Amino acid sequence: MSNAKILVILPTLGDRLGTLAETLESIDAQRADVDVTLVVIAPVGATEARALAAAHAAVLVEDPKEGISAAINRGLAARSDEEYYAWIGDDDLFRPGGLVALLQLLEGNPGSVLAYGGCEYIDPAGKVLAVSKAGALARFLLPWGPDLIPHPGTMIRLDALEAIGGFDVSLKYAMDLDAFLKLRSHGSFVCTRTTVSAFRWHPDSLTVANRLNSSRESEAVKTRHLAPAFRPISPAWNFPIRWASAFAARLISSRAR
DSSP: OOSOEEEEEEEOOSOOHHHHHHHHHHHHHHTTTSEEEEEEEEOTTOHHHHHHHHHTTOEEEEOOSSOHHHHHHHHHTTOSSOOEEEEOOTTOEEOTTHHHHHHHHHHHOTTEEEEEEEEEEEOTTOOEEEEEOOTHHHHHHTTTSOOOSOGGGEEEEHHHHHHTTSSOTTOSSOHHHHHHHHHGGGOEEEEEEEEEEEEEOOGGGOOHHHHHHHHHHHHHHHHHHSOGGGGGGTHHHHHHHHHHHHHHHHHHHHHHO
16 A cells, blocks of 8 residues: 555535445545545535534535635645545546556656546446547647546646645636646646546436536637637637537437436
8 A cells, every 4th residue: 555645525415315425435446555534525504414524524615605626626725644635526426446557657657746547428327328438639639629538537746736726616517627727837637547537417407508618628628728829729629529529418418317
């Protein structure tokens, strides 16, 4: 086991107790390989979720009620001597050996700041719908194409994450994309095609409006990170990518029903 500590951030509203229990169990399974500090950000009123998290040795932090980015940043503020950051949703999962695989990538590449692996898309019952294993292609596509680096399958050096100021609280959908783009100037990205996590796909909650808003915010983030000369022509690839992303989302949603 490495002596490095991993700060795992888990925001929850406390309304998914069944999947939250699965998520917490998947975190516990990682402790055989790595030293984890679990921070759960939850509203004070989410008493059952907070009790469940406490039973899994979580540090409890009050939700600032200012959006997901602010919640994650509040969790980051609980850092003590941890070196690495990982995020998980309250209905997502770490696969066995996932965190140690990412940790080994970072520790084996001292100039790296971010490691990512494969991510399964699972339906509400846990059935695998698709697997994202973009590998090094995801790093190439990041500035202008779809974001294929899964936040739940990512590990970041905390010093680098703090250097960029954490996550932009003005962003609702693309805060991870924005952070990834900022981190490029702090070091390299490393990856494995091994599946390290699972993202739970809820087809009925992914409305067309949310996908459109998410795409528009992502496009705005990517545009502001482009060199000024390329910004006026960015719609030339933004619109085809938006269409392709929407098509892929509809396909996965149809499988999940």
